[in-house]
Amino acid sequence: MSEGDAIEVRRIAGALGAEIHGVDLARLDDATFEAIHAAWLEHMVIFFREQEITPAQQVAFAERFGEIHYHPYLQGLDAQPEVLEIVRNPGDSYTFGSVWHTDQMFNPQPAKATMLYAKETPPAGGDTMFANMYLAYETLSAGMRGLVDELKTHNLGDGSRANRGGKSRAERYAASGMNGKLRDPGNVPTEAHHPLVRTHDETGRRALYIGSHTHSLEGFETAEAAPLLGYLREHAVRPEFTCRFAWRPGSMAIWDNRCVQHQALTDYTERRRMHRVTIAGAAPI
Numbered sequence: 001m002s003e004g005d006a007i008e009v010r011r012i013a014g015a016l017g018a019e020i021h022g023v024d025l026a027r028l029d030d031a032t033f034e035a036i037h038a039a040w041l042e043h044m045v046i047f048f049r050e051q052e053i054t055p056a057q058q059v060a061f062a063e064r065f066g067e068i069h070y071h072p073y074l075q076g077l078d079a080q081p082e083v084l085e086i087v088r089n090p091g092d093s094y095t096f097g098s099v100w101h102t103d104q105m106f107n108p109q110p111a112k113a114t115m116l117y118a119k120e121t122p123p124a125g126g127d128t129m130f131a132n133m134y135l136a137y138e139t140l141s142a143g144m145r146g147l148v149d150e151l152k153t154h155n156l157g158d159g160s161r162a163n164r165g166g167k168s169r170a171e172r173y174a175a176s177g178m179n180g181k182l183r184d185p186g187n188v189p190t191e192a193h194h195p196l197v198r199t200h201d202e203t204g205r206r207a208l209y210i211g212s213h214t215h216s217l218e219g220f221e222t223a224e225a226a227p228l229l230g231y232l233r234e235h236a237v238r239p240e241f242t243c244r245f246a247w248r249p250g251s252m253a254i255w256d257n258r259c260v261q262h263q264a265l266t267d268y269t270e271r272r273r274m275h276r277v278t279i280a281g282a283a284p285i
Contacts, residue, residue, distance in 0.1 A: 007032060009039045009046075013243035016132040016260065018043040025061055025252065026053050033064050040113075041203055045130045045255035045262075047245055053117065053252075055080035055275060062115050062277040065254075069104065069111045069280040072157065072188035077275075084276040085119075090269055097264040100131065100237050101211035102257045103278060106157035108192045112281030114262075115254045116274050121247045125268030128245050128253065129237075131261045133207040136236040137197055140208075148196045148232070152218040153210065157190030193218055196232075198284040200258050207259040208236055209284060236261060247272075257281065 008021040018039060023032060025048060040046050053061070059082045062068060068082045077083045086096045104111040116128075137145065196217070198209040210232055217225035245253055255262060258281065 016044040017243035019047045048252040055083045065279045067280040069278040086274045088272045095266045099212040100263045105213040106155045111278045113279040115277045118247045118251045120273040122268040122270035129263045131237045131242045133259045135241045136208040151196040153214045154216045155213040156215045194284045
């Protein structure tokens with residue numbers, strides 16, 4: 001029996017998500033990683049409990065999935081710049097990732113995967129929700145699929161640029177206690193057009209590709225696109241398409257941004273500290 005045969009995969013919901021047991025991520029062999037990777041492609045988001053890893057070990061695990069993607073607005077840890085430390089302190093008025101979204105959708109080559117590791121968690125609350133975008137697409141009517149198959153979205157990295165009266169990222173991050181980690185995106189692209197339905201480059205399955213960064217539809221007036229995008233946003237996160245993960249210190253999640261949306265819940269007031277690494281992706285097709 002290979003090392004990879006020893007892992008146990010337990011589904012946590014009907015739509016997506018599985019916990020993987022019998023793994024020490026600090027001591028990972030190739031066979032075990034291949035089994036983890038296969039489970040990840042099948043379940044779209046996978047979770048681990050009771051892991052003790054350093055930032056360097058987290059980066060080494062992430063690099064098995066691909067090259068590291070650096071956030072255009074936030075700096076990483078001084079000693080490990082690939083790792084973003086996402087902190088919400090008592091009294092902070094903003095929560096990082098508190099709307100349904102898929103990471104870095106405003107980039108012409110959005111993030112393929114995101115890895116989040118819990119360092120400090122509240123005693124209750126602060127869960128993360130995930131939604132299956134394969135199901136979101138497959139459950140549309142034939143007529144709606146025929147329409148959305150041909151459309152492209154316009155996506156923005158800063159809500160204030162959408163002329164919707166929203167605060168800039170700098171203003172939002174300053175309210176989250178992360179102001180000291182801000183960086184100027186400079187020449188990093190923060191605007192992109194993508195197909196509204198993308199084909200997963202490893203599974204070949206079709207998925208609805210939409211999130212909070214989606215501002216409008218290519219070739220449409222904003223007012224024309226709004227009703228359709230509003231319907232699709234609500235449809236995409238129907239309860240039966242989702243799962244929910246309760247964090248504890250030492251927990252880790254890895255999700256596939258090509259077919260998953262996620263949302264951080266804000267039902268807590270205590271300190272929460274997480275380490276995030278993002279894996280680079282290719283232009284959606």
